Amino acid sequence: MGRGRAPCCEKIGLKKGSWTPAEDMRLVAYIRRHGHGNWRALPKQAGLLRCGKSCRLRWINYLRPDIKRGNFTMEEEETIIKLHQLLGNKWSKIASRLPGRTDNEIKNMWNTHLKKRLSLDSTSSSSSSSISSNSNSTSSDPRKADSDSSNEDIDVDPLSCPITTDHKVFSCSSSSSSDMTDHQPVQPLSESTNVVDETDMGVPVGLDLDIWDDVFDHDSWLPICDWEGPPPPPPEGGIEATTVGGDHGESERWIAYLERELGLWASWGDQE
DNA sequence: AAATCATCCAACCGCCTGTGC
DNA sequence: CGCACAGGCGGTTGGATGATT
Structure with a gap:
Protein backbone atom coordinates (compact mmCIF):
# COMPACT_ATOMS: atom_id res chain seq x y z
CA MET A 1 0.00 0.00 0.00
CA GLY A 2 0.99 3.51 -0.06
CA ARG A 3 0.90 3.08 -3.79
CA GLY A 4 -2.25 4.89 -4.43
CA ARG A 5 -4.21 2.09 -3.02
CA ALA A 6 -7.93 2.51 -3.02
CA PRO A 7 -9.69 2.86 0.28
CA CYS A 8 -10.17 -0.40 2.06
CA CYS A 9 -13.86 -0.24 1.55
CA GLU A 10 -16.53 1.76 -0.09
CA LYS A 11 -17.11 4.71 2.07
CA ILE A 12 -20.60 5.22 0.86
CA GLY A 13 -23.24 3.75 3.05
CA LEU A 14 -20.88 2.41 5.62
CA LYS A 15 -21.48 3.26 9.20
CA LYS A 16 -18.89 5.05 11.27
CA GLY A 17 -18.54 5.94 14.87
CA SER A 18 -19.37 4.00 17.95
CA TRP A 19 -20.48 0.43 17.71
CA THR A 20 -23.89 -0.55 18.94
CA LYS A 68 -8.23 -7.75 29.95
CA ARG A 69 -10.09 -4.65 30.92
CA GLY A 70 -9.83 -2.39 33.88
CA ASN A 71 -7.09 -0.34 35.36
CA PHE A 72 -3.47 -1.02 34.72
CA THR A 73 -1.56 -2.39 37.65
CA MET A 74 1.66 -0.78 38.81
CA GLU A 75 3.52 -3.76 37.45
CA GLU A 76 1.94 -3.30 34.09
CA GLU A 77 2.80 0.36 34.07
CA GLU A 78 6.38 -0.37 34.94
CA THR A 79 6.49 -2.98 32.25
CA ILE A 80 5.22 -0.52 29.70
CA ILE A 81 7.79 2.04 30.73
CA LYS A 82 10.61 -0.43 30.52
CA LEU A 83 9.50 -1.81 27.20
CA HIS A 84 9.03 1.65 25.83
CA GLN A 85 12.64 2.31 26.67
CA LEU A 86 13.62 -0.69 24.65
CA LEU A 87 11.16 -0.58 21.83
CA GLY A 88 9.99 2.97 21.47
CA ASN A 89 6.46 3.41 20.20
CA LYS A 90 6.14 -0.19 19.12
CA TRP A 91 2.83 -0.53 20.81
CA SER A 92 1.95 -3.86 19.34
CA LYS A 93 5.23 -5.35 20.50
CA ILE A 94 4.74 -3.89 23.93
CA ALA A 95 1.22 -5.24 23.96
CA SER A 96 2.51 -8.69 23.15
CA ARG A 97 4.28 -8.66 26.50
CA LEU A 98 1.21 -7.63 28.38
CA PRO A 99 -1.30 -10.40 28.05
CA GLY A 100 -4.81 -9.18 27.59
CA ARG A 101 -3.81 -5.63 26.82
CA THR A 102 -4.18 -4.14 23.37
CA ASP A 103 -1.77 -1.88 21.60
CA ASN A 104 -4.42 0.80 21.49
CA GLU A 105 -4.98 0.59 25.21
CA ILE A 106 -1.29 0.75 25.96
CA LYS A 107 -0.83 3.63 23.57
CA ASN A 108 -3.62 5.52 25.28
CA MET A 109 -2.17 4.70 28.66
CA TRP A 110 1.20 5.98 27.61
CA ASN A 111 -0.10 9.17 26.08
CA THR A 112 -2.45 10.03 28.90
CA HIS A 113 -0.62 8.87 31.99
CA LEU A 114 2.85 7.52 31.68
CA LYS A 115 4.28 10.22 29.47
CA LYS A 116 3.15 12.87 31.89
CA ARG A 117 4.35 10.92 34.85
CA LEU A 118 7.76 10.43 33.36
CA SER A 119 8.10 14.06 32.40
CA LEU A 120 7.21 15.01 35.93
CA ASP A 121 9.73 12.56 37.27
CA SER A 122 12.41 13.88 35.00
CA THR A 123 11.79 17.45 36.05
CA SER A 124 11.52 16.69 39.73
CA SER A 125 14.60 14.55 39.78
CA SER A 126 16.84 15.80 37.06
CA SER A 127 19.33 13.18 38.06
CA SER A 128 20.19 10.40 35.70
CA SER A 129 16.95 8.62 35.29
CA SER A 130 17.46 6.35 32.36
CA ILE A 131 13.76 6.01 31.94
CA SER A 132 13.06 9.67 31.59
CA SER A 133 15.99 10.33 29.39
CA ASN A 134 15.12 7.56 27.07
CA SER A 135 11.45 8.23 27.04
CA ASN A 136 12.10 11.78 26.07
CA SER A 137 14.00 10.70 23.08
CA THR A 138 11.41 8.24 21.98
CA SER A 139 8.18 9.96 22.74
CA SER A 140 9.08 13.19 21.07
CA ASP A 141 9.29 11.61 17.70
CA PRO A 142 8.46 7.96 17.53
CA ARG A 143 9.63 7.62 13.94
CA LYS A 144 13.05 8.80 14.98
CA ALA A 145 12.94 6.44 17.86
CA ASP A 146 12.12 3.61 15.52
CA SER A 147 15.11 4.34 13.42
CA ASP A 148 17.32 4.40 16.42
CA SER A 149 19.75 1.58 16.10
CA SER A 150 19.25 0.59 19.68
CA ASN A 151 15.64 -0.11 18.92
CA GLU A 152 16.05 -1.36 15.44
CA ASP A 153 16.84 -4.96 15.96
CA ILE A 154 14.71 -5.80 18.88
CA ASP A 155 12.54 -8.22 17.09
CA VAL A 156 13.29 -11.05 19.33
CA ASP A 157 12.06 -10.51 22.79
CA PRO A 158 14.90 -9.15 24.85
CA LEU A 159 13.05 -10.25 27.89
CA SER A 160 11.52 -13.49 28.81
CA CYS A 161 8.25 -14.06 27.15
CA PRO A 162 5.87 -12.83 28.22
CA ILE A 163 6.32 -10.39 31.01
CA THR A 164 3.67 -11.46 33.37
CA THR A 165 1.86 -9.61 36.01
CA ASP A 166 -0.56 -10.83 38.55
CA HIS A 167 -3.20 -11.67 36.05
CA LYS A 168 -3.95 -14.61 33.86
CA VAL A 169 -1.43 -15.19 31.15
CA PHE A 170 -1.59 -16.51 27.68
CA SER A 171 0.47 -19.44 26.81
CA CYS A 172 3.53 -18.30 25.01
CA SER A 173 3.78 -21.22 22.72
CA SER A 174 3.69 -19.13 19.62
CA SER A 175 6.79 -17.62 18.20
CA SER A 176 8.24 -14.41 19.47
CA SER A 177 7.03 -12.60 16.42
CA SER A 178 3.47 -13.10 17.37
CA ASP A 179 1.70 -10.71 19.55
CA MET A 180 -1.63 -10.20 21.14
CA THR A 181 -3.00 -8.59 18.08
CA ASP A 182 -1.54 -11.20 15.91
CA HIS A 183 -3.12 -14.33 17.16
CA GLN A 184 -3.90 -17.04 14.81
C1' DA B 1 -27.33 24.83 38.39
C1' DA B 2 -25.00 26.10 34.38
C1' DA B 3 -20.93 26.90 31.81
C1' DT B 4 -16.36 25.95 30.85
C1' DC B 5 -12.28 23.32 30.91
C1' DA B 6 -9.64 19.01 31.18
C1' DT B 7 -9.14 14.25 30.58
C1' DC B 8 -9.95 9.78 28.71
C1' DC B 9 -10.46 6.42 25.28
C1' DA B 10 -12.80 4.25 21.24
C1' DA B 11 -12.46 4.73 16.63
C1' DC B 12 -10.70 6.54 12.28
C1' DC B 13 -7.09 7.59 8.93
C1' DG B 14 -3.16 7.04 6.25
C1' DC B 15 0.97 4.69 5.59
C1' DC B 16 3.85 0.50 5.82
C1' DT B 17 4.75 -4.43 5.40
C1' DG B 18 4.04 -8.99 3.85
C1' DT B 19 2.38 -12.05 0.41
C1' DG B 20 0.61 -13.97 -3.79
C1' DC B 21 0.32 -13.69 -8.63
C1' DC C 1 10.54 -7.95 -10.72
C1' DG C 2 6.62 -5.29 -10.24
C1' DC C 3 1.99 -4.82 -9.03
C1' DA C 4 -2.14 -5.31 -6.29
C1' DC C 5 -4.24 -6.67 -2.30
C1' DA C 6 -5.05 -7.51 2.63
C1' DG C 7 -3.53 -7.06 7.22
C1' DG C 8 -1.32 -4.45 10.57
C1' DC C 9 0.60 -0.41 12.92
C1' DG C 10 1.02 4.14 14.90
C1' DG C 11 -0.72 8.88 15.07
C1' DT C 12 -4.58 11.58 15.60
C1' DT C 13 -9.29 12.94 16.42
C1' DG C 14 -13.65 13.77 18.49
C1' DG C 15 -17.33 12.47 21.57
C1' DA C 16 -18.27 11.35 26.32
C1' DT C 17 -17.49 12.13 30.91
C1' DG C 18 -15.71 14.24 35.03
C1' DA C 19 -13.78 18.27 37.44
C1' DT C 20 -13.67 22.95 38.28
C1' DT C 21 -15.30 27.63 38.34
Missing part, protein backbone atom coordinates in the same frame (compact mmCIF):
# COMPACT_ATOMS: atom_id res chain seq x y z
CA PRO A 21 -24.43 -3.62 21.11
CA ALA A 22 -26.29 -5.30 18.28
CA GLU A 23 -23.37 -4.73 15.93
CA ASP A 24 -21.01 -6.11 18.54
CA MET A 25 -23.04 -9.21 18.96
CA ARG A 26 -23.33 -9.71 15.26
CA LEU A 27 -19.60 -9.41 14.83
CA VAL A 28 -18.84 -11.73 17.71
CA ALA A 29 -21.33 -14.24 16.44
CA TYR A 30 -19.88 -14.22 12.98
CA ILE A 31 -16.29 -14.54 14.08
CA ARG A 32 -17.00 -17.29 16.51
CA ARG A 33 -18.82 -19.15 13.84
CA HIS A 34 -16.67 -18.57 10.81
CA GLY A 35 -13.45 -17.08 12.04
CA HIS A 36 -12.03 -13.99 10.44
CA GLY A 37 -10.16 -15.18 7.47
CA ASN A 38 -10.86 -12.14 5.40
CA TRP A 39 -11.57 -8.91 7.18
CA ARG A 40 -12.59 -7.08 4.09
CA ALA A 41 -15.23 -9.59 3.20
CA LEU A 42 -16.33 -10.12 6.76
CA PRO A 43 -18.68 -7.16 7.23
CA LYS A 44 -20.64 -8.03 4.16
CA GLN A 45 -20.92 -11.66 5.10
CA ALA A 46 -21.81 -10.77 8.63
CA GLY A 47 -24.37 -8.25 7.53
CA LEU A 48 -22.55 -5.32 9.02
CA LEU A 49 -22.45 -1.91 7.43
CA ARG A 50 -18.89 -1.44 8.52
CA CYS A 51 -15.49 -1.30 6.97
CA GLY A 52 -13.41 -4.42 7.40
CA LYS A 53 -10.79 -2.45 9.19
CA SER A 54 -13.35 -1.16 11.58
CA CYS A 55 -14.52 -4.69 12.31
CA ARG A 56 -10.99 -5.86 12.88
CA LEU A 57 -10.25 -3.00 15.21
CA ARG A 58 -13.41 -3.51 17.15
CA TRP A 59 -12.66 -7.19 17.56
CA ILE A 60 -9.06 -6.72 18.53
CA ASN A 61 -9.52 -3.81 20.86
CA TYR A 62 -12.80 -4.62 22.47
CA LEU A 63 -14.63 -7.80 21.60
CA ARG A 64 -11.87 -10.36 21.63
CA PRO A 65 -12.62 -12.69 24.53
CA ASP A 66 -9.10 -12.53 25.90
CA ILE A 67 -9.12 -8.82 26.49
CA PRO A 185 -7.27 -16.32 13.31
CA VAL A 186 -10.10 -17.42 15.46
CA GLN A 187 -11.03 -20.85 14.37
CA PRO A 188 -14.56 -21.46 13.32
CA LEU A 189 -16.52 -23.53 15.70
CA SER A 190 -17.13 -27.06 14.77
CA GLU A 191 -20.61 -27.78 13.61
CA SER A 192 -21.29 -29.87 16.64
CA THR A 193 -20.59 -27.06 19.00
CA ASN A 194 -21.75 -24.35 16.77
CA VAL A 195 -25.16 -23.43 17.89
CA VAL A 196 -25.73 -19.97 16.68
CA ASP A 197 -29.11 -18.60 16.32
CA GLU A 198 -29.98 -15.13 15.39
CA THR A 199 -32.88 -13.07 16.37
CA ASP A 200 -34.45 -10.53 14.14
CA MET A 201 -31.93 -7.99 15.26
CA GLY A 202 -29.14 -10.35 14.47
CA VAL A 203 -28.26 -11.07 18.00
CA PRO A 204 -26.70 -14.47 18.38
CA VAL A 205 -27.47 -16.94 21.06
CA GLY A 206 -25.79 -20.13 22.06
CA LEU A 207 -22.33 -19.02 21.18
CA ASP A 208 -19.41 -21.05 22.27
CA LEU A 209 -17.34 -18.42 23.91
CA ASP A 210 -14.98 -17.92 26.75
CA ILE A 211 -15.58 -16.59 30.13
CA TRP A 212 -14.23 -14.28 32.71
CA ASP A 213 -12.12 -15.56 35.48
CA ASP A 214 -13.73 -13.25 37.94
CA VAL A 215 -17.23 -14.08 37.02
CA PHE A 216 -16.98 -17.83 37.25
CA ASP A 217 -15.46 -20.17 39.68
CA HIS A 218 -12.29 -21.49 38.17
CA ASP A 219 -12.87 -25.10 39.06
CA SER A 220 -16.55 -25.57 38.69
CA TRP A 221 -17.13 -22.80 36.16
CA LEU A 222 -20.24 -21.99 38.01
CA PRO A 223 -21.11 -18.34 38.13
CA ILE A 224 -19.76 -16.56 41.11
CA CYS A 225 -22.16 -13.73 40.85
CA ASP A 226 -25.88 -13.86 41.13
CA TRP A 227 -27.19 -13.98 37.61
CA GLU A 228 -30.61 -13.00 38.67
CA GLY A 229 -29.24 -9.96 40.33
CA PRO A 230 -27.43 -6.94 38.97
CA PRO A 231 -25.00 -7.33 36.10
CA PRO A 232 -21.62 -8.81 36.91
CA PRO A 233 -18.78 -6.51 37.80
CA PRO A 234 -16.36 -5.37 35.16
CA PRO A 235 -13.86 -8.07 34.34
CA GLU A 236 -10.93 -6.53 36.03
CA GLY A 237 -9.34 -9.83 36.76
CA GLY A 238 -8.91 -10.68 33.16
CA ILE A 239 -10.06 -13.58 31.17
CA GLU A 240 -8.76 -17.01 30.64
CA ALA A 241 -7.02 -17.74 27.42
CA THR A 242 -9.22 -18.79 24.60
CA THR A 243 -10.19 -22.36 24.28
CA VAL A 244 -12.34 -22.52 21.26
CA GLY A 245 -14.68 -25.38 21.26
CA GLY A 246 -15.09 -25.69 24.95
CA ASP A 247 -18.18 -27.00 26.59
CA HIS A 248 -21.55 -25.50 26.03
CA GLY A 249 -21.88 -24.21 29.52
CA GLU A 250 -19.08 -21.86 28.80
CA SER A 251 -20.92 -20.60 25.78
CA GLU A 252 -23.97 -19.76 27.66
CA ARG A 253 -22.12 -18.14 30.47
CA TRP A 254 -20.08 -16.08 28.12
CA ILE A 255 -23.02 -14.98 26.12
CA ALA A 256 -24.84 -14.12 29.28
CA TYR A 257 -21.95 -11.97 30.26
CA LEU A 258 -21.84 -10.31 26.88
CA GLU A 259 -25.52 -9.65 26.95
CA ARG A 260 -25.14 -7.85 30.18
CA GLU A 261 -22.00 -6.04 29.18
CA LEU A 262 -23.55 -4.84 25.98
CA GLY A 263 -26.82 -3.92 27.56
CA LEU A 264 -28.83 -6.40 25.61
CA TRP A 265 -30.23 -8.23 28.54
CA ALA A 266 -33.36 -6.21 28.84
CA SER A 267 -34.08 -6.16 25.15
CA TRP A 268 -33.64 -9.87 24.91
CA GLY A 269 -35.94 -10.40 27.77
CA ASP A 270 -38.50 -8.32 26.01
CA GLN A 271 -38.21 -10.39 22.91
CA GLU A 272 -38.78 -13.59 24.74
Whole structure:
Protein backbone atom coordinates (compact mmCIF):
# COMPACT_ATOMS: atom_id res chain seq x y z
CA MET A 1 0.00 0.00 0.00
CA GLY A 2 0.99 3.51 -0.06
CA ARG A 3 0.90 3.08 -3.79
CA GLY A 4 -2.25 4.89 -4.43
CA ARG A 5 -4.21 2.09 -3.02
CA ALA A 6 -7.93 2.51 -3.02
CA PRO A 7 -9.69 2.86 0.28
CA CYS A 8 -10.17 -0.40 2.06
CA CYS A 9 -13.86 -0.24 1.55
CA GLU A 10 -16.53 1.76 -0.09
CA LYS A 11 -17.11 4.71 2.07
CA ILE A 12 -20.60 5.22 0.86
CA GLY A 13 -23.24 3.75 3.05
CA LEU A 14 -20.88 2.41 5.62
CA LYS A 15 -21.48 3.26 9.20
CA LYS A 16 -18.89 5.05 11.27
CA GLY A 17 -18.54 5.94 14.87
CA SER A 18 -19.37 4.00 17.95
CA TRP A 19 -20.48 0.43 17.71
CA THR A 20 -23.89 -0.55 18.94
CA PRO A 21 -24.43 -3.62 21.11
CA ALA A 22 -26.29 -5.30 18.28
CA GLU A 23 -23.37 -4.73 15.93
CA ASP A 24 -21.01 -6.11 18.54
CA MET A 25 -23.04 -9.21 18.96
CA ARG A 26 -23.33 -9.71 15.26
CA LEU A 27 -19.60 -9.41 14.83
CA VAL A 28 -18.84 -11.73 17.71
CA ALA A 29 -21.33 -14.24 16.44
CA TYR A 30 -19.88 -14.22 12.98
CA ILE A 31 -16.29 -14.54 14.08
CA ARG A 32 -17.00 -17.29 16.51
CA ARG A 33 -18.82 -19.15 13.84
CA HIS A 34 -16.67 -18.57 10.81
CA GLY A 35 -13.45 -17.08 12.04
CA HIS A 36 -12.03 -13.99 10.44
CA GLY A 37 -10.16 -15.18 7.47
CA ASN A 38 -10.86 -12.14 5.40
CA TRP A 39 -11.57 -8.91 7.18
CA ARG A 40 -12.59 -7.08 4.09
CA ALA A 41 -15.23 -9.59 3.20
CA LEU A 42 -16.33 -10.12 6.76
CA PRO A 43 -18.68 -7.16 7.23
CA LYS A 44 -20.64 -8.03 4.16
CA GLN A 45 -20.92 -11.66 5.10
CA ALA A 46 -21.81 -10.77 8.63
CA GLY A 47 -24.37 -8.25 7.53
CA LEU A 48 -22.55 -5.32 9.02
CA LEU A 49 -22.45 -1.91 7.43
CA ARG A 50 -18.89 -1.44 8.52
CA CYS A 51 -15.49 -1.30 6.97
CA GLY A 52 -13.41 -4.42 7.40
CA LYS A 53 -10.79 -2.45 9.19
CA SER A 54 -13.35 -1.16 11.58
CA CYS A 55 -14.52 -4.69 12.31
CA ARG A 56 -10.99 -5.86 12.88
CA LEU A 57 -10.25 -3.00 15.21
CA ARG A 58 -13.41 -3.51 17.15
CA TRP A 59 -12.66 -7.19 17.56
CA ILE A 60 -9.06 -6.72 18.53
CA ASN A 61 -9.52 -3.81 20.86
CA TYR A 62 -12.80 -4.62 22.47
CA LEU A 63 -14.63 -7.80 21.60
CA ARG A 64 -11.87 -10.36 21.63
CA PRO A 65 -12.62 -12.69 24.53
CA ASP A 66 -9.10 -12.53 25.90
CA ILE A 67 -9.12 -8.82 26.49
CA LYS A 68 -8.23 -7.75 29.95
CA ARG A 69 -10.09 -4.65 30.92
CA GLY A 70 -9.83 -2.39 33.88
CA ASN A 71 -7.09 -0.34 35.36
CA PHE A 72 -3.47 -1.02 34.72
CA THR A 73 -1.56 -2.39 37.65
CA MET A 74 1.66 -0.78 38.81
CA GLU A 75 3.52 -3.76 37.45
CA GLU A 76 1.94 -3.30 34.09
CA GLU A 77 2.80 0.36 34.07
CA GLU A 78 6.38 -0.37 34.94
CA THR A 79 6.49 -2.98 32.25
CA ILE A 80 5.22 -0.52 29.70
CA ILE A 81 7.79 2.04 30.73
CA LYS A 82 10.61 -0.43 30.52
CA LEU A 83 9.50 -1.81 27.20
CA HIS A 84 9.03 1.65 25.83
CA GLN A 85 12.64 2.31 26.67
CA LEU A 86 13.62 -0.69 24.65
CA LEU A 87 11.16 -0.58 21.83
CA GLY A 88 9.99 2.97 21.47
CA ASN A 89 6.46 3.41 20.20
CA LYS A 90 6.14 -0.19 19.12
CA TRP A 91 2.83 -0.53 20.81
CA SER A 92 1.95 -3.86 19.34
CA LYS A 93 5.23 -5.35 20.50
CA ILE A 94 4.74 -3.89 23.93
CA ALA A 95 1.22 -5.24 23.96
CA SER A 96 2.51 -8.69 23.15
CA ARG A 97 4.28 -8.66 26.50
CA LEU A 98 1.21 -7.63 28.38
CA PRO A 99 -1.30 -10.40 28.05
CA GLY A 100 -4.81 -9.18 27.59
CA ARG A 101 -3.81 -5.63 26.82
CA THR A 102 -4.18 -4.14 23.37
CA ASP A 103 -1.77 -1.88 21.60
CA ASN A 104 -4.42 0.80 21.49
CA GLU A 105 -4.98 0.59 25.21
CA ILE A 106 -1.29 0.75 25.96
CA LYS A 107 -0.83 3.63 23.57
CA ASN A 108 -3.62 5.52 25.28
CA MET A 109 -2.17 4.70 28.66
CA TRP A 110 1.20 5.98 27.61
CA ASN A 111 -0.10 9.17 26.08
CA THR A 112 -2.45 10.03 28.90
CA HIS A 113 -0.62 8.87 31.99
CA LEU A 114 2.85 7.52 31.68
CA LYS A 115 4.28 10.22 29.47
CA LYS A 116 3.15 12.87 31.89
CA ARG A 117 4.35 10.92 34.85
CA LEU A 118 7.76 10.43 33.36
CA SER A 119 8.10 14.06 32.40
CA LEU A 120 7.21 15.01 35.93
CA ASP A 121 9.73 12.56 37.27
CA SER A 122 12.41 13.88 35.00
CA THR A 123 11.79 17.45 36.05
CA SER A 124 11.52 16.69 39.73
CA SER A 125 14.60 14.55 39.78
CA SER A 126 16.84 15.80 37.06
CA SER A 127 19.33 13.18 38.06
CA SER A 128 20.19 10.40 35.70
CA SER A 129 16.95 8.62 35.29
CA SER A 130 17.46 6.35 32.36
CA ILE A 131 13.76 6.01 31.94
CA SER A 132 13.06 9.67 31.59
CA SER A 133 15.99 10.33 29.39
CA ASN A 134 15.12 7.56 27.07
CA SER A 135 11.45 8.23 27.04
CA ASN A 136 12.10 11.78 26.07
CA SER A 137 14.00 10.70 23.08
CA THR A 138 11.41 8.24 21.98
CA SER A 139 8.18 9.96 22.74
CA SER A 140 9.08 13.19 21.07
CA ASP A 141 9.29 11.61 17.70
CA PRO A 142 8.46 7.96 17.53
CA ARG A 143 9.63 7.62 13.94
CA LYS A 144 13.05 8.80 14.98
CA ALA A 145 12.94 6.44 17.86
CA ASP A 146 12.12 3.61 15.52
CA SER A 147 15.11 4.34 13.42
CA ASP A 148 17.32 4.40 16.42
CA SER A 149 19.75 1.58 16.10
CA SER A 150 19.25 0.59 19.68
CA ASN A 151 15.64 -0.11 18.92
CA GLU A 152 16.05 -1.36 15.44
CA ASP A 153 16.84 -4.96 15.96
CA ILE A 154 14.71 -5.80 18.88
CA ASP A 155 12.54 -8.22 17.09
CA VAL A 156 13.29 -11.05 19.33
CA ASP A 157 12.06 -10.51 22.79
CA PRO A 158 14.90 -9.15 24.85
CA LEU A 159 13.05 -10.25 27.89
CA SER A 160 11.52 -13.49 28.81
CA CYS A 161 8.25 -14.06 27.15
CA PRO A 162 5.87 -12.83 28.22
CA ILE A 163 6.32 -10.39 31.01
CA THR A 164 3.67 -11.46 33.37
CA THR A 165 1.86 -9.61 36.01
CA ASP A 166 -0.56 -10.83 38.55
CA HIS A 167 -3.20 -11.67 36.05
CA LYS A 168 -3.95 -14.61 33.86
CA VAL A 169 -1.43 -15.19 31.15
CA PHE A 170 -1.59 -16.51 27.68
CA SER A 171 0.47 -19.44 26.81
CA CYS A 172 3.53 -18.30 25.01
CA SER A 173 3.78 -21.22 22.72
CA SER A 174 3.69 -19.13 19.62
CA SER A 175 6.79 -17.62 18.20
CA SER A 176 8.24 -14.41 19.47
CA SER A 177 7.03 -12.60 16.42
CA SER A 178 3.47 -13.10 17.37
CA ASP A 179 1.70 -10.71 19.55
CA MET A 180 -1.63 -10.20 21.14
CA THR A 181 -3.00 -8.59 18.08
CA ASP A 182 -1.54 -11.20 15.91
CA HIS A 183 -3.12 -14.33 17.16
CA GLN A 184 -3.90 -17.04 14.81
CA PRO A 185 -7.27 -16.32 13.31
CA VAL A 186 -10.10 -17.42 15.46
CA GLN A 187 -11.03 -20.85 14.37
CA PRO A 188 -14.56 -21.46 13.32
CA LEU A 189 -16.52 -23.53 15.70
CA SER A 190 -17.13 -27.06 14.77
CA GLU A 191 -20.61 -27.78 13.61
CA SER A 192 -21.29 -29.87 16.64
CA THR A 193 -20.59 -27.06 19.00
CA ASN A 194 -21.75 -24.35 16.77
CA VAL A 195 -25.16 -23.43 17.89
CA VAL A 196 -25.73 -19.97 16.68
CA ASP A 197 -29.11 -18.60 16.32
CA GLU A 198 -29.98 -15.13 15.39
CA THR A 199 -32.88 -13.07 16.37
CA ASP A 200 -34.45 -10.53 14.14
CA MET A 201 -31.93 -7.99 15.26
CA GLY A 202 -29.14 -10.35 14.47
CA VAL A 203 -28.26 -11.07 18.00
CA PRO A 204 -26.70 -14.47 18.38
CA VAL A 205 -27.47 -16.94 21.06
CA GLY A 206 -25.79 -20.13 22.06
CA LEU A 207 -22.33 -19.02 21.18
CA ASP A 208 -19.41 -21.05 22.27
CA LEU A 209 -17.34 -18.42 23.91
CA ASP A 210 -14.98 -17.92 26.75
CA ILE A 211 -15.58 -16.59 30.13
CA TRP A 212 -14.23 -14.28 32.71
CA ASP A 213 -12.12 -15.56 35.48
CA ASP A 214 -13.73 -13.25 37.94
CA VAL A 215 -17.23 -14.08 37.02
CA PHE A 216 -16.98 -17.83 37.25
CA ASP A 217 -15.46 -20.17 39.68
CA HIS A 218 -12.29 -21.49 38.17
CA ASP A 219 -12.87 -25.10 39.06
CA SER A 220 -16.55 -25.57 38.69
CA TRP A 221 -17.13 -22.80 36.16
CA LEU A 222 -20.24 -21.99 38.01
CA PRO A 223 -21.11 -18.34 38.13
CA ILE A 224 -19.76 -16.56 41.11
CA CYS A 225 -22.16 -13.73 40.85
CA ASP A 226 -25.88 -13.86 41.13
CA TRP A 227 -27.19 -13.98 37.61
CA GLU A 228 -30.61 -13.00 38.67
CA GLY A 229 -29.24 -9.96 40.33
CA PRO A 230 -27.43 -6.94 38.97
CA PRO A 231 -25.00 -7.33 36.10
CA PRO A 232 -21.62 -8.81 36.91
CA PRO A 233 -18.78 -6.51 37.80
CA PRO A 234 -16.36 -5.37 35.16
CA PRO A 235 -13.86 -8.07 34.34
CA GLU A 236 -10.93 -6.53 36.03
CA GLY A 237 -9.34 -9.83 36.76
CA GLY A 238 -8.91 -10.68 33.16
CA ILE A 239 -10.06 -13.58 31.17
CA GLU A 240 -8.76 -17.01 30.64
CA ALA A 241 -7.02 -17.74 27.42
CA THR A 242 -9.22 -18.79 24.60
CA THR A 243 -10.19 -22.36 24.28
CA VAL A 244 -12.34 -22.52 21.26
CA GLY A 245 -14.68 -25.38 21.26
CA GLY A 246 -15.09 -25.69 24.95
CA ASP A 247 -18.18 -27.00 26.59
CA HIS A 248 -21.55 -25.50 26.03
CA GLY A 249 -21.88 -24.21 29.52
CA GLU A 250 -19.08 -21.86 28.80
CA SER A 251 -20.92 -20.60 25.78
CA GLU A 252 -23.97 -19.76 27.66
CA ARG A 253 -22.12 -18.14 30.47
CA TRP A 254 -20.08 -16.08 28.12
CA ILE A 255 -23.02 -14.98 26.12
CA ALA A 256 -24.84 -14.12 29.28
CA TYR A 257 -21.95 -11.97 30.26
CA LEU A 258 -21.84 -10.31 26.88
CA GLU A 259 -25.52 -9.65 26.95
CA ARG A 260 -25.14 -7.85 30.18
CA GLU A 261 -22.00 -6.04 29.18
CA LEU A 262 -23.55 -4.84 25.98
CA GLY A 263 -26.82 -3.92 27.56
CA LEU A 264 -28.83 -6.40 25.61
CA TRP A 265 -30.23 -8.23 28.54
CA ALA A 266 -33.36 -6.21 28.84
CA SER A 267 -34.08 -6.16 25.15
CA TRP A 268 -33.64 -9.87 24.91
CA GLY A 269 -35.94 -10.40 27.77
CA ASP A 270 -38.50 -8.32 26.01
CA GLN A 271 -38.21 -10.39 22.91
CA GLU A 272 -38.78 -13.59 24.74
C1' DA B 1 -27.33 24.83 38.39
C1' DA B 2 -25.00 26.10 34.38
C1' DA B 3 -20.93 26.90 31.81
C1' DT B 4 -16.36 25.95 30.85
C1' DC B 5 -12.28 23.32 30.91
C1' DA B 6 -9.64 19.01 31.18
C1' DT B 7 -9.14 14.25 30.58
C1' DC B 8 -9.95 9.78 28.71
C1' DC B 9 -10.46 6.42 25.28
C1' DA B 10 -12.80 4.25 21.24
C1' DA B 11 -12.46 4.73 16.63
C1' DC B 12 -10.70 6.54 12.28
C1' DC B 13 -7.09 7.59 8.93
C1' DG B 14 -3.16 7.04 6.25
C1' DC B 15 0.97 4.69 5.59
C1' DC B 16 3.85 0.50 5.82
C1' DT B 17 4.75 -4.43 5.40
C1' DG B 18 4.04 -8.99 3.85
C1' DT B 19 2.38 -12.05 0.41
C1' DG B 20 0.61 -13.97 -3.79
C1' DC B 21 0.32 -13.69 -8.63
C1' DC C 1 10.54 -7.95 -10.72
C1' DG C 2 6.62 -5.29 -10.24
C1' DC C 3 1.99 -4.82 -9.03
C1' DA C 4 -2.14 -5.31 -6.29
C1' DC C 5 -4.24 -6.67 -2.30
C1' DA C 6 -5.05 -7.51 2.63
C1' DG C 7 -3.53 -7.06 7.22
C1' DG C 8 -1.32 -4.45 10.57
C1' DC C 9 0.60 -0.41 12.92
C1' DG C 10 1.02 4.14 14.90
C1' DG C 11 -0.72 8.88 15.07
C1' DT C 12 -4.58 11.58 15.60
C1' DT C 13 -9.29 12.94 16.42
C1' DG C 14 -13.65 13.77 18.49
C1' DG C 15 -17.33 12.47 21.57
C1' DA C 16 -18.27 11.35 26.32
C1' DT C 17 -17.49 12.13 30.91
C1' DG C 18 -15.71 14.24 35.03
C1' DA C 19 -13.78 18.27 37.44
C1' DT C 20 -13.67 22.95 38.28
C1' DT C 21 -15.30 27.63 38.34
